[in-house]
Each structure stands twice: as C-alpha cells, then as structure tokens.
Amino acid sequence: MGTHGIVLFGHGARDPRWAEPFERLAAKLRAARGATAGPVSLAFLELMTPDLPTAIAEQVAGGCVEITVVPVFFGQGGHVRRDLPNVIDVCRAAHPGVEIRCAGAAGEDDAVLDAIVQYCLQEAGNAG
Template sequence: MGAHGILLFAHGARDARWAEPFERLSARLRELRGPSAGPVSLAFLELMTPDLPGAVAAQVAAGVSVITVVPVFFGQGGHVRRDLPLILDQCRSANPSVEIRCATAVGEDAEVIEAIAGYCLRQALV
C-alpha cells in the first residue's frame, strides 16, 4: 500500500497573497506529519493552480494510494455541496486504483469553532 496524501482544497482568488494562510497550513501539516509521511498539497476550485484533478494526479504520480481531500472552507456552501462532489467523481473516475476520501469543511468541526471563538475573545481583550 502506498502513502496517504492530504489535499487541502480552497476556493482560490486573483490575489496570490490570498493563498498565504493555506500555504502556511500546508507547511505546518507537513511538519506535523514528518518527512516519511505522504504528501500534503494545495488545490483550488478556481482562479489559482493547481486545480483538484491536477493535484490528485500529482499525488498519484508520487505513489499515493489514499488521498484525503480537506475542504478549507468555513461552511458547507454551494461549492462544497455542489461543485466538490462533481470534481471528486471526476478524480475517482480518472484514478480508479486510488481511494479518494473527503472530509467535511473545516469550519464545521467543533474544535475549529472553539479555536476561532478563542481567537475572537483574545482580540476583544487586546
């Protein structure tokens, strides 16, 4: 069995600086996983590259056999509910020997909500 990759899936924007927090998140995940774990990479819905099929293809070429797509969206809006499943179907069809999983949007996780609430409280106390 090959490595297990993580793909952070974000919306994308015209301004390249928009991706900086996602790049930091990706780097932190690589640091936490260690050098022998599978790849961690970014993919974007629009306006930036790579797109999700391209990022999946790159991980497959690197020998990954399981990929977990993590939507780094605050909620389960139209892109996550409508667009992402269609793109995932494309990726699965193009890579039938690879297991492609999908997490819920990060903003739906209770620990993420707690972390953001803590941040907001700290900002209010400054």
C-alpha cells in the same frame, strides 16, 4: 502499504496573498505528519492553480494509493455541497485504483470553531 496524500482544497482568489495562510497550513501539516508521511498539496476551486484533478493526479503519479481531500472552507454552500463532489467523482473515475476520500469542511469542525472563539475573545480584549 502505499502512500497517503492529503490535499487542502480552498476556494482561490485573485490576490496571490490570499493563499499565504494555506501555504502556512500546508507547512504545519507536513511538520505534524513527519518527513516519512505522504505529500500535502494545495488545490483550488477557481482563480488559482493547481485545480483538484491536477493536484490529485500529481499525488497519484508520486505513488499515493489513498488521498484525503480536506475542504478548507468555513461554510458548506454550493461549492462544498455540489461543485466539490462533482470534481471528486471525476478524479475517482480517472484513478480507479486510488481511494479518494473527502472530509467535511474544516470550518464545521468543533475544535476549529473553538479556536476561532478564542481568537475573537483575544481580539476583543476579553472586554465585557
């Protein structure tokens, strides 16, 4: 059985510090998956590198036969609904032997929203 890679896909920004929580997220995910699991990479839609085709090509070159792309976006606007499927199609055509799956936006997940609720309560000091 081949390796299963995960690519965390973010928007990208001009400020390099913007990527810090994505790096922390990737580190946490690597730790949670364990040392023998497949690679975890970052990829960006714009303004930062690598882009998604580059990140996927690197995972394929490294032996991945299955890749899950997780859009780390809060909303599902044009970027996730339109731009991303187009890029995924290009990647699938480039690597026909690799199963490339795309998850829904992480910010739509109920448990993620619940964690944000807890953060808001904490930041507001639970005041009524």
